[in-house]
Amino acid sequence: MIKNRVVVLGDAAPAIEIKPAPYDQAQLWLPKRTHSSTYEWLEIFMTQDAYRQINTHAQSTLDMEVGGMLVGQTCYTPIGLPYIIIEAPMAARYVKHGPTHLTFTSDTLSDALNRIDDQYPDKQIVGWYHTHPGLSVFMSPVDVWLHTNFFKEPWQVALVIDPIYRQGGFFRYTEDRPGHIETQTPGGFRELMEPGSDSVVRWKNMAAATEGWYHQKVYGI
């Protein structure tokens, strides 16, 4: 039974925490074509477990787009830089989808809110993901509509994965233009490593980048 809920994903979420970002436990990944001075105002961390689960879901259906919610935490560093940690995917139910489209229905969104209350009461929906089998990684007009209508918080992100070409990337709201999201150039993320483990990232459009130049350019430290 689906309860009626206001379906803006981010409402009534737990308070945003202030804590240091786990830079020293993460591997930075950037799109191979991005200029090295690219600045991301919102840092995205993703656990290795979340990466594995999302890609398993993405690979599960290659003749249809699939997707779901990104569950995790929204935080600020002690000096006020926002970041999110993606900890788990939640496959969407009640979607309308085909080979080249995926749309969430109001039932999809109500169901997601109910499940997050039950399964992850102290977590937030920090964004959503979906696949573009064989189409590459970008935000279509329908994707932009869905994102700007249902994922309105500035820290909510969209992850697009092409499971055939093995590509993936994130789209964030633009820092200086509220409600505007980049559509053609995906951004990178930080892989939150389990102690002693090797990277699990296999997206061919991403390259491991060193932290040194990035910190120096962005934070001056």
Ligand SMILES: [Zn+2]
């Ligand atoms: Zn799409």
